[in-house]
Amino acid sequence: MKNKPHDLPGDVSPKELNLTEAAVAALREQGFSRRQFLKGSGALVVAFSVAEFADTLGIAPEKMLAQGGNTPQALDSWIAVGADGNVIVYTGRADMGQGTFTVQMQLAAEELSVSMNRIRMVECDTGMTPDQGTSSGSQCHPVNFNQENLAQACATAREALVAMAAARLGSSAGDLVAADGVVMHKSDASKRVTYGELVGGKRFDMTIKKDAKRKPVQNWTVLGRSVPRVDMPALATGRFEHVQNVRVPGMVHGRMVRPPSIGATLANVDESSVAGMPGNVKVVVKKNLVGVVADKPWQAIQAAEKLKVTWTPGPALPGQRDFYNYLRNHPGRRDALQVNSKDVEAKLQGAATRVKATYLHPYQMHGSLGSSCAVADVKGSNATVWSSTQAVYPLRGTTAMVLGLQPQQVRVIYVRGSGCYGLNGSDGVAYDAAVLSQAVGKPVRVQLTRKDEMVWGENYGLPFVVDQQVGLDANGTIVAWDYETWSASLGNRPGNNAPGNVASGLLLGFPPQAVAPRAQAPEPQNFDNGNNAVPAYVTGRVGGKNGGTGTIASERVLTHTVPSPFLTGPLRSPARLQNAFAQECFMDEVAAQVKADPVQYRLRHLSDQRLKDVITDAARQANWDARPSPKPGSPRTGIASGRGMACVLYEGDNGYVALVAEVDVNQDTGAVRTKRIVVAQDVGPISSPDGLRNQLEGGALQGLSRALGEEVTWDDQKITSVDWATYKTLYVGSNVPAIESVLIDHPESEAMGAGETAITIVAAAVGNAIFDATGVRIREVPFTPERVKAALAQRQGNQTAQVV
Amino acid sequence: MSVFTLKVNGQSHTVDVDPTTPLLYVLSDDLALKGPKFGCGLGQCGSCTAIVNGRAVRSCRTPVSTVNGATITTLEGLGTPEKPHPIQKAFIDEQAAQCGYCLNGVVLTAKAFLDQNPKATDEQIHQAMSTVLCRCFTTTRMMRAIKKYATERA
Numbered sequence: 001m002k003n004k005p006h007d008l009p010g011d012v013s014p015k016e017l018n019l020t021e022a023a024v025a026a027l028r029e030q031g032f033s034r035r036q037f038l039k040g041s042g043a044l045v046v047a048f049s050v051a052e053f054a055d056t057l058g059i060a061p062e063k064m065l066a067q068g069g070n071t072p073q074a075l076d077s078w079i080a081v082g083a084d085g086n087v088i089v090y091t092g093r094a095d096m097g098q099g100t101f102t103v104q105m106q107l108a109a110e111e112l113s114v115s116m117n118r119i120r121m122v123e124c125d126t127g128m129t130p131d132q133g134t135s136s137g138s139q140c141h142p143v144n145f146n147q148e149n150l151a152q153a154c155a156t157a158r159e160a161l162v163a164m165a166a167a168r169l170g171s172s173a174g175d176l177v178a179a180d181g182v183v184m185h186k187s188d189a190s191k192r193v194t195y196g197e198l199v200g201g202k203r204f205d206m207t208i209k210k211d212a213k214r215k216p217v218q219n220w221t222v223l224g225r226s227v228p229r230v231d232m233p234a235l236a237t238g239r240f241e242h243v244q245n246v247r248v249p250g251m252v253h254g255r256m257v258r259p260p261s262i263g264a265t266l267a268n269v270d271e272s273s274v275a276g277m278p279g280n281v282k283v284v285v286k287k288n289l290v291g292v293v294a295d296k297p298w299q300a301i302q303a304a305e306k307l308k309v310t311w312t313p314g315p316a317l318p319g320q321r322d323f324y325n326y327l328r329n330h331p332g333r334r335d336a337l338q339v340n341s342k343d344v345e346a347k348l349q350g351a352a353t354r355v356k357a358t359y360l361h362p363y364q365m366h367g368s369l370g371s372s373c374a375v376a377d378v379k380g381s382n383a384t385v386w387s388s389t390q391a392v393y394p395l396r397g398t399t400a401m402v403l404g405l406q407p408q409q410v411r412v413i414y415v416r417g418s419g420c421y422g423l424n425g426s427d428g429v430a431y432d433a434a435v436l437s438q439a440v441g442k443p444v445r446v447q448l449t450r451k452d453e454m455v456w457g458e459n460y461g462l463p464f465v466v467d468q469q470v471g472l473d474a475n476g477t478i479v480a481w482d483y484e485t486w487s488a489s490l491g492n493r494p495g496n497n498a499p500g501n502v503a504s505g506l507l508l509g510f511p512p513q514a515v516a517p518r519a520q521a522p523e524p525q526n527f528d529n530g531n532n533a534v535p536a537y538v539t540g541r542v543g544g545k546n547g548g549t550g551t552i553a554s555e556r557v558l559t560h561t562v563p564s565p566f567l568t569g570p571l572r573s574p575a576r577l578q579n580a581f582a583q584e585c586f587m588d589e590v591a592a593q594v595k596a597d598p599v600q601y602r603l604r605h606l607s608d609q610r611l612k613d614v615i616t617d618a619a620r621q622a623n624w625d626a627r628p629s630p631k632p633g634s635p636r637t638g639i640a641s642g643r644g645m646a647c648v649l650y651e652g653d654n655g656y657v658a659l660v661a662e663v664d665v666n667q668d669t670g671a672v673r674t675k676r677i678v679v680a681q682d683v684g685p686i687s688s689p690d691g692l693r694n695q696l697e698g699g700a701l702q703g704l705s706r707a708l709g710e711e712v713t714w715d716d717q718k719i720t721s722v723d724w725a726t727y728k729t730l731y732v733g734s735n736v737p738a739i740e741s742v743l744i745d746h747p748e749s750e751a752m753g754a755g756e757t758a759i760t761i762v763a764a765a766v767g768n769a770i771f772d773a774t775g776v777r778i779r780e781v782p783f784t785p786e787r788v789k790a791a792l793a794q795r796q797g798n799q800t801a802q803v804v
Numbered sequence: 805m806s807v808f809t810l811k812v813n814g815q816s817h818t819v820d821v822d823p824t825t826p827l828l829y830v831l832s833d834d835l836a837l838k839g840p841k842f843g844c845g846l847g848q849c850g851s852c853t854a855i856v857n858g859r860a861v862r863s864c865r866t867p868v869s870t871v872n873g874a875t876i877t878t879l880e881g882l883g884t885p886e887k888p889h890p891i892q893k894a895f896i897d898e899q900a901a902q903c904g905y906c907l908n909g910v911v912l913t914a915k916a917f918l919d920q921n922p923k924a925t926d927e928q929i930h931q932a933m934s935t936v937l938c939r940c941f942t943t944t945r946m947m948r949a950i951k952k953y954a955t956e957r958a
Binding site: 096097098099228229231232233234235236237238239240241242244245247253278296297298299367368369370371416417418419420421447449450690694697698699700701702704705723724725729730731732733734735736737738739 | 851896904947
């Protein structure tokens with residue numbers, strides 16, 4: 001089992017633990033490993049079946065402590081202190097590989113004043129941890145590190161412990177100090193009491209206090225440091241258990257048989273086609289969901305390949321070549337206005353110059369390295385699911401719907417999977433495993449094929465068409481910005497009640513969340529830039545207040561969402577990346593049009609100091625060559641070099657970032673090589689500098705891979721990007737630059753997200769660098785050699801923006 | 805079904821399986837090892853890598869019948885959390901992982917290559933890693949760890 005509650009890495013052989021097989025099975029059922037029971041603190045905590053569980057293990061029930069359930073307001077839902085002073089911390093925020101497990105331990109150690117090695121952490125388990133919804137949107141860090149949730153629970157607990165100590169020691173709380181799990185008198189060290197003596201084995205029985213005081217940043221000793229990740233030794237030595245490694249007693253193996261394309265329906269399953277195959281093969285059919293189960297994985301794979309299934313094809317797909325026009329012309333669209341100063345038409349008409357352009361972004365994949373996997377054990381009216389979902393509580397609800405159970409009858413235990421970056425097949429494959437397990441009455445493990453992951457397993461990142469037009473005054477300053485987008489949507493995260501938002505739920509007959517048409521957008525009531533649809537350079541004026549970061553007062557942002565032929569989902573930086581690509585490249589075009597330096601031109605149209613600061617810092621670190629683009633005197637054949645800048649305030653309020661890319665464009669082949677990436681970022685107080693850098697580096701290079709090669713492809717019937725040969729990605733050995741990062745610490749401000757900042761602006765910065773090098777503007781992602789070469793072949797003079 | 809003997813991570817194992825079974829499933833299911841992982845089943849990503857008789861192979865495309873009697877090493881066979889192999893230590897020191905799913909393929913591919921090519925240039929190392937995938941793109945840290953190990957062992 002995975003390290004949960006987390007124990008410092010190390011292997012203990014089952015023999016040492018001397019547990020019966022039944023006890024091991026019970027442990028597994030409860031989501032514990034053997035080792036944790038042996039080494040765990042005196043305050044072993046389980047949420048249900050305490051007596052039965054304790055009996056199985058031969059542990060006296062009174063040594064266990066039932067916690068506060070999943071109510072986020074109850075302090076006992078978050079923290080339990082054992083008689084030995086060890087602390088169990090419960091979190092509802094999943095570490096998918098970002099390092100949040102370790103940094104949450106740092107947070108707890110800091111706010112509780114205990115050392116990290118006294119902390120065991122339990123992560124995302126509907127049987128044990130508070131309901132924190134979905135770990136998403138670059139919110140894992142902010143949500144537990146600001147004035148709420150885990151941070152506030154720890155601060156509340158520390159104050160409560162000091163108050164208890166004051167009563168016990170007959171001192172005033174002000175004369176006491178907590179350090180390393182002990183409360184002592186500031187001037188009399190003999191007056192001391194440990195956390196274990198104060199509360200060990202008992203409940204706090206109180207709610208989280210909103211006014212409990214967090215430790216000031218200048219007093220931090222554990223947070224703010226680059227603590228090595230606690231999971232790293234286990235990962236590097238093959239001891240870590242991913243969900244793909246979960247094995248439970250009596251488990252059999254499932255394999256799904258998917259229709260060739262979305263919309264196809266089941267016509268016939270010929271079960272006799274697998275008769276007599278080895279491994280007790282069973283065929284399971286539920287509506288359009290088809291799977292086989294066998295004793296061993298290879299038997300299930302062979303049976304699935306041999307099973308004769310006939311499908312009735314779904315509707316033909318809109319052609320890929322004309323797809324962007326399909327988006328633009330779809331009649332069933334939903335319109336929304338983010339800002340509307342109502343003078344854009346007039347200002348554009350009166351402008352000295354107008355510039356316009358259209359930008360295009362394709363569907364892209366999460367493309368998890370490991371195909372999605374889950375293990376489910378459905379026994380009568382109780383189900384346990386081991387899943388790498390980012391949303392254990394929502395998955396509990398939708399799995400219950402799929403199985404015809406109540407949510408309380410389902411337990412979802414998070415086990416990390418392969419990196420997800422949004423919505424891979426984790427939720428859907430949990431339904432697959434649950435349905436198969438319910439049908440055969442045994443625990444079933446299902447891992448998708450590569451093709452099923454890419455065609456059916458995941459919900460693609462959003463395609464976008466963006467039209468933009470700006471008006472300039474006689475000085476070349478932008479006076480009006482008109483921004484209009486068309487995107488496509490079908491399904492999404494399943495949330496609490498929509499299993500049909502992912503493929504498996506759809507096949508089981510649940511409807512996906514569809515686009516509700518609305519031809520007339522209502523006027524905006526509140527400024528919300530969660531999708532970064534509003535360019536950074538406009539004022540974002542709604543309801544008499546400027547919510548944006550820029551100075552351009554004449555502004556309109558109109559978005560259209562149309563039904564997507566494929567399932568879509570929140571791929572890392574959903575819509576934000578696509579919008580930033582269009583806006584930041586267009587800003588560059590306009591700067592080139594007026595022959596302004598792209599950095600200076602950005603600063604000239606911004607009002608937000610923190611956004612200006614990251615731009616200035618990135619430019620300084622990169623030794624930015626201040627001049628207009630394109631680069632004068634660049635060669636027209638062979639290698640041309642250039643630099644580009646882009647910036648964003650992610651989600652309008654969740655992380656400031658600016659990025660400089662330097663590229664070489666091989667003008668003979670069209671190949672783009674990125675030589676240097678400099679990122680400057682301000683996300684408030686920094687909890688772990690190295691963890692932050694790791695996220696920045698990975699985000700920047702994932703952004704580079706998406707900018708240079710990644711694109712979902714299809715023909716008139718089916719998806720054709722079905723593996724790593726047909727979906728182009730960068731590899732470990734690809735020639736990529738080291739990422740230089742400038743981390744700006746703002747300890748006084750709120751913590752913001754860092755997982756989706758850099759990735760949002762890589763395509764824009766690289767596109768701008770290609771323009772700087774060659775004078776050619778590529779307005780469509782990805783910048784494949786073929787596309788770049790084709791654009792270079794069209795080059796006449798210095799290509800500048802379209803002036804109207 | 806046929807009986808095969810494999811020496812895995814220093815220990816001899818006998819398995820009775822369908823001879824067409826890919827080595828990956830023998831390692832991850834019959835022997836319950838956590839290192840080798842299914843990524844694509846096509847030999848395109850490296851997640852399933854095992855070192856077989858000194859060479860890195862993609863175990864998802866290697867029928868067990870072709871490796872009978874072979875000496876096989878997986879990621880857990882190199883070292884332990886308490887006593888990691890130098891290349892594993894380099895990855896820990898560089899904090900060179902995010903989700904960690906790819907580490908089996910990344911570490912074993914690099915180790916097998918450097919064992920056979922101890923004087924490899926940076927470019928040759930890049931080439932050796934050019935079909936190994938990390939979709940968290942922890943790329944720069946991994947290459948740093950690999951080069952650190954290459955320098956130390958040379």
